[in-house]
Amino acid sequence: MIVSNRKDLKEIEKYIENLDKFFLIGCSECATLCGTGNEEAILNLKQWLEDNHKKVTGWMIAKTGCQILGTKRELSQYKEAIEQAQCIMVLSCGAGTQTITELFEEKPVIPLNDTLFIGNMRRFREFEERCRACGECFLAITGVCVVTLCPKSMLNGPCGGYKEGRCEVNPLRKCAWIIAYETLEKRGLMEKFYENILGPKDWSKANSPRQLKASTGYSKSKTEDPKEK
Ligand code: SF4
Ligand code: SF4
Numbered sequence: 001m002i003v004s005n006r007k008d009l010k011e012i013e014k015y016i017e018n019l020d021k022f023f024l025i026g027c028s029e030c031a032t033l034c035g036t037g038n039e040e041a042i043l044n045l046k047q048w049l050e051d052n053h054k055k056v057t058g059w060m061i062a063k064t065g066c067q068i069l070g071t072k073r074e075l076s077q078y079k080e081a082i083e084q085a086q087c088i089m090v091l092s093c094g095a096g097t098q099t100i101t102e103l104f105e106e107k108p109v110i111p112l113n114d115t116l117f118i119g120n121m122r123r124f125r126e127f128e129e130r131c132r133a134c135g136e137c138f139l140a141i142t143g144v145c146v147v148t149l150c151p152k153s154m155l156n157g158p159c160g161g162y163k164e165g166r167c168e169v170n171p172l173r174k175c176a177w178i179i180a181y182e183t184l185e186k187r188g189l190m191e192k193f194y195e196n197i198l199g200p201k202d203w204s205k206a207n208s209p210r211q212l213k214a215s216t217g218y219s220k221s222k223t224e225d226p227k228e229k
Contacts, residue, residue: 001030001120002093003127004113006041009048015110016087021055023078023085025100027065027092035125036113037061037091045089045112057084065096072103082107135205141196143183149176155198 016022024042031037039061046056058081062071075082082088087108090097094115101109117129134147138155147153151169158177161168165178184193 001033001118002095003116003119003129004031004034004036004093005116006036007112007114012110012112015108016049016054019054019087019108021057021085022049022087022089023057023082024059024089024091025065025075025096026059026061027096028061029064029066031065031092031096031113032061033121033125034113034127037065037096041091041112045091057081062092062096062099065090065092065099068099068102071096071099075103133206134201134203135210136202138198141193141198142180143187143189143193144176144180146176146180149179153201155201 026037026042091112097111118131119127119129162175167173167175
């Protein structure tokens with residue numbers, strides 16, 4: 001999931017100084033799990049705006065805020081309330097906010113959240129970063145994500161600063177490569193690891209902005225395709 005955090009309202013005050021009427025949009029996916037885009041977050045914001053003598057013309061929670069066409073369809077029933085608003089406030093991740101900037105090119109759009117990372121929820125609303133979307137997943141080889149766990153994203157073993165199993169950047173944490181080693185050993189995969197030792201990573205796969213046209217299945221390898229024979 002994409003983890004987001006509420007902005008300090010002091011920052012929001014700066015953006016809304018000369019605006020009076022707002023439409024609010026949340027998201028029922030990651031931002032709801034984070035508590036940054038659910039009904040409670042929307043109603044708290046609405047109350048804060050009203051306490052500051054602002055008007056909320058309406059609000060809705062998009063099913064999947066980063067889904068542009070679906071969100072456009074959902075918003076069509078709020079046309080009047082949106083027209084009355086001078087500004088749209090979005091309580092989602094940055095992708096959801098950009099759906100709205102794309103759909104409403106002539107209205108100011110204010111993000112209420114900061115988007116932090118791709119992560120997992122360990123306990124209720126406690127999140128850990130797990131993936132840096134590096135474009136080339138190595139988990140089958142390294143067992144844990146060294147791209148994320150290591151502050152330097154070292155891919156071929158620990159850096160020279162590693163000391164007594166601890167990370168030189170944050171000695172409170174184990175070196176990512178110790179975690180990887182222990183994980184692979186537990187799974188009996190050390191031999192495979194040595195066989196597949198990683199070469200230099202192709203970081204061009206992580207260059208932004210990236211695009212993808214996803215297919216629904218796995219493509220056959222060339223030799224399996226009879227037309228290719
Ligand atoms: S190796 Fe890359 S894709 Fe896989 S979990 Fe780590 S950052 Fe994400
Ligand atoms: S000590 Fe280990 S985790 Fe820390 S920066 Fe070096 S390789 Fe990465």
